[in-house]
Amino acid sequence: MDKEPLDFYLSPDLSWRRFLQRLEGWGSLRPHPPAKASRTFFDSFDWRLYRSGTVLEEIRSNGHAWFIWRALGSGEMLSRIEQAVPRFVRDLPPGTFRTRLESVMGVRALLPVVTLKSRLQVVDALNNDGKTVIRISLESNTVNSLDASQGVTLPDRVVVMPVKGYDKTRRRLFRCLRQDMSLPPAAGDLMEEAVQAVGRRPGDYTSSLDLRLNPQMTMLQALTRILLNLLDVMEGNEAGVKGDLDSEFLHDFRVAVRRTRSALTQAKGVLPPELLACFKPEFAWLGAVTGPTRDLDVYLLKYDTFRDSLPEAFRDRLAPLHHYLVVQQQAALEKLAGELEDPRYRRLVQEWRAVLQDPTPGPESTNAVRSVSEVAGERIWKVYRRTLKEGRAIHDGSPATELHELRKTCKKLRYLLEFFQGLYPRKKVKKLIKALKTLQDNLGEFQDLQVQSNYLRDIGDQVSRDEDAPASTLLAMGMLVEKLQEGQRRARTEFAGRFRSFSEAGNETMFRKLFRPDKQGGRR
Numbered sequence: 001m002d003k004e005p006l007d008f009y010l011s012p013d014l015s016w017r018r019f020l021q022r023l024e025g026w027g028s029l030r031p032h033p034p035a036k037a038s039r040t041f042f043d044s045f046d047w048r049l050y051r052s053g054t055v056l057e058e059i060r061s062n063g064h065a066w067f068i069w070r071a072l073g074s075g076e077m078l079s080r081i082e083q084a085v086p087r088f089v090r091d092l093p094p095g096t097f098r099t100r101l102e103s104v105m106g107v108r109a110l111l112p113v114v115t116l117k118s119r120l121q122v123v124d125a126l127n128n129d130g131k132t133v134i135r136i137s138l139e140s141n142t143v144n145s146l147d148a149s150q151g152v153t154l155p156d157r158v159v160v161m162p163v164k165g166y167d168k169t170r171r172r173l174f175r176c177l178r179q180d181m182s183l184p185p186a187a188g189d190l191m192e193e194a195v196q197a198v199g200r201r202p203g204d205y206t207s208s209l210d211l212r213l214n215p216q217m218t219m220l221q222a223l224t225r226i227l228l229n230l231l232d233v234m235e236g237n238e239a240g241v242k243g244d245l246d247s248e249f250l251h252d253f254r255v256a257v258r259r260t261r262s263a264l265t266q267a268k269g270v271l272p273p274e275l276l277a278c279f280k281p282e283f284a285w286l287g288a289v290t291g292p293t294r295d296l297d298v299y300l301l302k303y304d305t306f307r308d309s310l311p312e313a314f315r316d317r318l319a320p321l322h323h324y325l326v327v328q329q330q331a332a333l334e335k336l337a338g339e340l341e342d343p344r345y346r347r348l349v350q351e352w353r354a355v356l357q358d359p360t361p362g363p364e365s366t367n368a369v370r371s372v373s374e375v376a377g378e379r380i381w382k383v384y385r386r387t388l389k390e391g392r393a394i395h396d397g398s399p400a401t402e403l404h405e406l407r408k409t410c411k412k413l414r415y416l417l418e419f420f421q422g423l424y425p426r427k428k429v430k431k432l433i434k435a436l437k438t439l440q441d442n443l444g445e446f447q448d449l450q451v452q453s454n455y456l457r458d459i460g461d462q463v464s465r466d467e468d469a470p471a472s473t474l475l476a477m478g479m480l481v482e483k484l485q486e487g488q489r490r491a492r493t494e495f496a497g498r499f500r501s502f503s504e505a506g507n508e509t510m511f512r513k514l515f516r517p518d519k520q521g522g523r524r
Helices: 016-024 096-105 167-180 190-197 219-242 247-265 273-301 303-308 312-341 343-357 372-392 400-423 426-458 460-466 471-502 505-515
Strands: 007-009 028-031 035-043 054-061 064-071 077-081 111-126 132-144 151-153 157-162
Touching (some): 111 190, 219 247, 219 343, 247 400, 273 343, 273 426, 312 343, 312 460, 312 471
Antiparallel strands (some): 064 077, 111 132
């Protein structure tokens, strides 16, 4: 496969006219009319397209809009359709393109990242038979700065668009551009260059906790760095939550809150007790006020699955339930947006950031100055042993509450592994996290199905009253509750095998070698 670059910078001393004049000696040219276009690059908030090695671009010119999905850097066209970019991939017509794009984007919204104003001149190079053997585009691009006060002019580009079947022609043109005209290859994709021109970095947001921690850091230094990262994630998702851009903003926000609460439970002996007593209740409150909206988001995300699980004759009968969930979700979101504008929340994030930026351990903070590698190993080993103890105590007759308690312990262990994974061999910790996640998925499914079936059973009368739903809607909801309860029983049956896989000897040996303290206070 040819690895030649397709984008080149036009030398500053070469005008478009002079460039085309020099190109005329290379072959017969047919210029297209010059055009102006508005070009907007789209991605999810967490850069799912960029991380997959692709670029999504909308081009508007002369009243038309094109939706182009291509490979990052190489320019290989993945798909091109004549329409504007929708907000969600699910709004595209059904087909292979939608399926492929949805596999990358999931439920995230397509958001504009940066917009350019472009002046374009496309030229076809023809062979002796008058056939187009290669296409060249001259591009002049200006991108608005973040405050839109002025435009940033990018270097002019020469973009080569090969035509299939004319490889020799392409290679000859490359030699002409690189050797005869000395055009330098572009430093990167146009999207990357445009994003960097406005002061951003592609991929600059992630909710990942894979932080680089120095084993010689004190526990206080490491913990405050982790907590600051979580606070950045929370604040980075605020606008998306309040604007209801997509459901993943609230998901990431809530995960950051949960991780913060979990980290605070590990902060005993690191942060002063009075600080913990002040902030623990506030983050518990934040978790509580974000819960109802997220629960309703989940019900709406699962609605199609709920509906499709019923016999076809009953699927349309759930429509009143869907309308009820939409109304409730909008009301819950409006209330949540108010909470995030409330002085209580603003005060929480401001005061919490001030504490983390200048942390001061108290006299009781005996773990604050110990190395993070020592304290982290102790904490992980302790929670891991509790996980094994709770899991091994569960049998076929154990009540659901015991599985719920194990789920909470597994979550604490997962967060600890994620917090401190940078201290340990990457592959080994990733393997343990993967094994734990398999168990967590089972426990989470068991609890979620119980909560969902209870919720649907409890709101039946309310749906009937608010939506003037027919009796067949209540019957369909009853059938759905039965399906959910069947799924819960199936998850309960699968638990023993999942726990057995997690607690197998190989994983236990790895936990022991990585985290178990020895009698001298170190790790084995």
